[in-house]
Amino acid sequence: MDLEAHQLQAFTDAYAELESALSGSNVLVETYFADLTPEAYKTLSGFPSGKYLFAGVVDGRNIWANDLAASLAILQGLESIVGKDKLVVSTSCSLLHTAVDLVNETKLDDELKSWLAFAAQKVVEVNALAKALAGQKDEAFFSANAAAQASRKSSPRVNNEAVQKAASGLKGSDHRRATNVSARLDAQQKKLNLPALPTTTIGSFHKLWSLGGSAVNTRPRSEITEEEYVKAMKEEISKVVKLQEDLDIDVLVHGEPERNDMVEYFGEQLSGFAFTVNGWVQSYGSRCVKPPIIYGDVSRPNPMTVFWSSTAQSMTSRPMKGMLTGPVTILNWSFVRNDQPRHETCYQIALAIKDEVEDLEKAGINVIQIDEAALREGLPLRKSEHAFYLQWAVHSFRITNVGIQDTTQIHTHMCYSNFNDIIHSIIDMDADVITIENSRSDEKLLSVFREGVKYGAGIGPGVYDIHSPRIPSTEEIADRIRKMLAVLESNILWVNPDCGLKTRK
DSSP states (O other): OOOOHHHHHHHHHHHHHHHHHTTTSOOOOOOOSSOOOHHHHHGGGGOOTTOOEEEEEEOSSSOBOOOHHHHHHHHHHHHHHHOGGGEEEEESSOGGGSOSOGGGOOSSOHHHHHTBOOHHHHHHHHHHHHHHHTTOOOHHHHHHHHHHHHHHHHOTTTOOHHHHHHHHTTTTOOOOOSSOHHHHHHHHHHHHOOOSSOBBOOSBOOOGGGGSOOTGGGSOGGGSOHHHHHHHHHHHHHHHHHHHHHTTOSBBOOBOTTOSSTTHHHHTTSEEEEOOSSOOEEEETTEEEOOOEEEEEEEOSSOSSHHHHHHHHTTOSSOBEEEEEOHHHHHHTSEEOSSSOHHHHHHHHHHHHHHHHHHHHHTTOOEEEEEOTTTGGGOOSSGGGHHHHHHHHHHHHHHHTTTSOTTSEEEEEEOSSOOGGGHHHHHHTOOSEEEEOOTTTTTTHHHHHHTTOOOOSEEEEOOSOTTSSOOOOHHHHHHHHHHHHTTSOTTTBOBOOSSOSTTOO
16 A cells, blocks of 8 residues: 555564564565555565565466466566575465366366466466476476467457457547436436435345245246246246335336346356356355456347346336446456456446446336446555546446436445545546445445535435344434435435345345
């Protein structure tokens, strides 16, 4: 991170104390998740004698096979600086963040598997590099690695010229809707005719069928016909629509019974994505996820959500939200290709989501939510890198909805995080309505508006922590709304939970 002089001095003092207390033991200082700055690398020319350098040349955060020849060249260069016996070959961080073993993947084809390395394979790579550095190079292993690297660079399944050209055309331009948000909200209100303080939920509902449901729903997906599956999903959507109408919710969702994970569901329908069977990694606490692998140029062969959103809208006269995951979140919650800059991949995903937004609008969906739950999560550690990330992340979101009519209302949703430091970037996203966590963080979000930040779009700071089994009282929720009205205009305020409801029965 960007540490100031007094922080660096505290670090130095702390480690001097540790080394004094641990006399006779070795202390290893490990840097994680950001490489050293060029200025720091220059200090290697005066590398202190008696110290070892642990060189993290094998990426511990991604699942791509190492370019062994390139890594060996780096190691040889470092060895000439720090000394032959003072260099240790290592991974860049712990292997907690990558899947365990590629051997467990039985459905990935051989070509794609040759491009990958999970934790077990990364240990083999570290060993092979260390032996090569010591003069015991496994020529066959290095040769196979070089062949895989070459095949990945030239593979037609990786490279799509039309997608690359479309994404390249986005650079250096600024995509915004033609009308400002105030005028758009007026046009949308005339069409939607919503009451003051409109209510909505974020998207997902608990999967009612997972509790039993019909015989169809308790069988594996591969064992039922497409007709049986569609019928079962329509029944679940109908239940969720009726429930919301009975509760007098103003803008409805279809509950997403047909979806697995909010990123995996879309990745399965986009080109350039691959999926593991057992590639689980820890997300937080005891929660694990199975991230998609973005290996090639991304495009959308067919509409992904239009059928389900149109089906749900046909069941009610109230507005039904189309539900999409945004490009930045799809990027940040996937294993991303490392052969081009992340922002280029994000632009490709944004164009695919743009196609879906426009098809939803054509199908008569007047409210479309594009979730960017992971936008804040992707912020780099160094403040010097914040501006560039936020510029392309916000641009990617705006690309998804730049061409639609003023009367189509674009929502976005952001999950649990501290957003106060990036509030101006959130405003710059130019969404019509943003729903955002507020109750779990004890309403810290409202402090940014108390401090004078002006926000003219619709906003729904959450009133209900959906990750807690505790049910807040009516008065508690009303009190939260009153606090919001003290700092936000009533004509822009929405009432909604913090996040999706799939955790709640």
